[in-house]
Amino acid sequence: MRLVFLRSWILLHISTRLNLTILSEFLSKLMRLPVSFFDVKQFGDIMQRIGDHRRIESFLTGQTLSVVFSLFNLVVFGFVLAYYHLSIFAVAVGASVLYAVWVILFLKQRRKMDTKRFDVSSANQSQLVQLIQGMQDIKLSGAETSKRWEWERTQARLFKWSIKSLSLSQFQQAGALLINQSKNIFITFLAAKAVVDGQLTLGGMMSVQYILGQFNAPIEQMIGFLQSWQDAQISLERLNEVHGLADEEPANEIRRKEWNNQQDIHLTKVTYTYPGAGNEPVLKNINLTIPHGQTTAIVGTSGSGKTTLLKLLLRFYEPQSGSISLKKQLVNPLGVENLYLLPGKASELNLKYISHKAWRQQCGVVMQEGFIFSDTIARNIAVADEIIDQERLYQAAHLANIHEFIESLPLGYYTKIGAEGNGISQGQKQRILIARSVYKNPQLLLFDEATNALDANNEAVIIRNLEEFFQGRTVVVVAHRLSTVKHADQIVVMEKGEVVEVGTHAELVFAKGKYFKLVSNQLELAV
Incomplete structure (x- = not known):
């Protein structure tokens, strides 16, 4: 009991560390990639690659440890079986090799199926996110039915590849079952004949059957290891596709x-x-x-x-x-x-x-597609600071003409906004983004339609507030007004x-x- 608990604790510890390492390294790599990567990659593709770490973790923690014991059992019971009856041992080894070859024949097709399922699953996840995020426009356009049909067509493609994958797996298992059952029947015949010929006692025959069972178990585990290894390899290749991309700023270049x-x-x-x-x-x-x-x-x-x-x-x-x-x-x-x-x-x-x-640390930026995090208002203004400078925070909010609105909220600057918090208007969002850019105290300010969601009064107040802040700084403004x-x-x-x-x-x-x-x-x- 204690041994089982210790083994489970070790596996949990190792899998948790592996999870953290794989995901942390992948996220770190994503942070180092240029923005152009995210312009062409679907959300679902990235999420599917992140989900792939589960197969790598399962292979390294479960299968790898088990196969060590399986190899030991295979060698020990192989020697014992050969000692009892060499012909039966030869048949068991030959059938096991045939079983392994049969499974290996399907590895290429399994890889192809896995790749297709990955592509369709990525598209499905991206489509689902778009449906949720675009629900307002879907309702305004009366497109509920057509969008649901699009989603159902994606589900049909996913179901199609799932069925193909299942059919391939079933066919492979049917062949493996035929090989194993034929092996068992033939070995039983050889053992019974050996008893009749006086080469084995009845007890010896029962021993051979037991040993054969112990010999087959490691074979099954090693075949499972082979398939898990392929799954982990495919997942690792997908992660390495991202890791192999050039960083926005190569580590070997000094800037x-x-x-x-x-x-x-x-x-x-x-x-x-x-x-x-x-x-x-x-x-x-x-x-x-x-x-x-x-x-x-x-x-x-x-x-x-x-x-x-x-x-x-x-x-x-x-x-x-x-x-x-x-x-x-x-x-x-x-x-x-x-x-x-x-x-x-x-x-x-x-x-x-x-x-x-x-360079970007010296830039204060408000883009049209500026993002509001699901966090407090203070954290949305001082995004990069672990310890928020309260004086700069209040100054930035005053310049963006949003201090009074924030103070009117029950929790003030510590009110949570974004997807998991209070909803805010487009105008309030823009003012928070302006406050974020000002908080950095940058030398270069770049505004892309930074006030297009504001009413004339708010825009006039903010422009008047920013005039003094702009002194001595380089400012680039994209605007239509x-x-x-x-x-x-x-x-x-x-x-x-x-x-x-x-x-x-x-x-x-x-x-x-x-x-x-x-x-x-x-x-x-x-x-």
């Missing part, structure tokens, strides 16, 4: 973690195309200077590349051609401004030589992935180009 923040950002002939998006670049030959300590607004029609440009500035993607670098502005003795040292000089630093993490961009030091107009105009609000209105049309259309809509 700078400190640099002069008082520099302009230069984009030189930057071109970018999304993977799998054909040959049409999203950004085409972008040449742009983002001055330090000033506000640059980026405007343009939908699909013009504004958000993609921000993501390149955040190092989520790397340009296929061209460069993004930091350059210190010089004023020469003759008074000619905007003069920059040539490429390769000490004052120019390409962003690719800067650590991704260190005239009220958000007209006071920017520089306005960049984009169209079809290209920069078509650069200037102040007054200069661009006077030029009566693309910006003038955008402003005119907005004013007409406002009338």
Whole structure:
């Protein structure tokens, strides 16, 4: 009893440690991958790979330990059986080899079935998550029936592959049963004949039958080990597919973690195309200077590349051609401004030589698809801090004009929001995201439609609050509203992935180009 308890305790301890190690390593790897990986991978695919660790754990803790004892029993009872009757031993070994060969013949087909089931299960899990997350739009579109049918078709495909897998398993087991039963009948015949011929006593025959049972058990366990080994190998390959991907920041490359923040950002002939998006670049030959300590607004029609440009500035993607670098502005003795040292000089630093993490720590960001965690409001503002700086927390909330709302809640800043907490409006969500970006006290702020869900009064208050905070910081704002961009030091107009105009609000209105049309259309809509 104590031995069984000790064995169970050891296995539980080992399996728990393995679980923690495998999942921790996998999650750590996911954290090191570039954002582009998550753009193309389905949620269900990642979750299925995480679930695969169970098969690896089962193989390492259960099967591996059992097969050691099985091998020992096989050798011992094999010798005993050979001692009693060599012919019976030869038949048992031959049939066991045939049994093993029969199982091995199905391994390739089992792998194929497992891969198909994995793909369909991944699609099923992704589809289920989409159904739950998109329930509001499904109801608004009256698409309940069509979406349920889509899900049922996925279930039908999953059922189809499950049936095929079951049929293969049943056929394999039927063949194995035929081999084993034939072996038992033939060995019984040989043992009975040996008794009749006087080679074995009746007691010896009973001993042989017992020994044969003890000999067969390890064979069954080893066959099970072989199948578990294949399952674990397939699961390990799936995990290694992710582990084998290049990190966003390779460990063998040394990147700078400190640099002069008082520099302009230069984009030189930057071109970018999304993977799998054909040959049409999203950004085409972008040449742009983002001055330090000033506000640059980026405007343009939908699909013009504004958000993609921000993501390149955040190092989520790397340009296929061209460069993004930091350059210190010089004023020469003759008074000619905007003069920059040539490429390769000490004052120019390409962003690719800067650590991704260190760069983003200097960036305060509000994206259109900003995420709210299922946690307290305080933790959603100070996401990266273990110990929250209360003074910075309150200052960030005041600047985002959300302090009064938070204080009106029963638990204040420690009210839980998100999927498992209180629901918040889109406007409140945006203000929390603005507070999050301000809390970091960054040198570079990037806002992508950061106030499009706010009413005019809230937007005006926040813009007024942020004006002082923006002093001495580089700010890049993507927006459509005239009220958000007209006071920017520089306005960049984009169209079809290209920069078509650069200037102040007054200069661009006077030029009566693309910006003038955008402003005119907005004013007409406002009338």
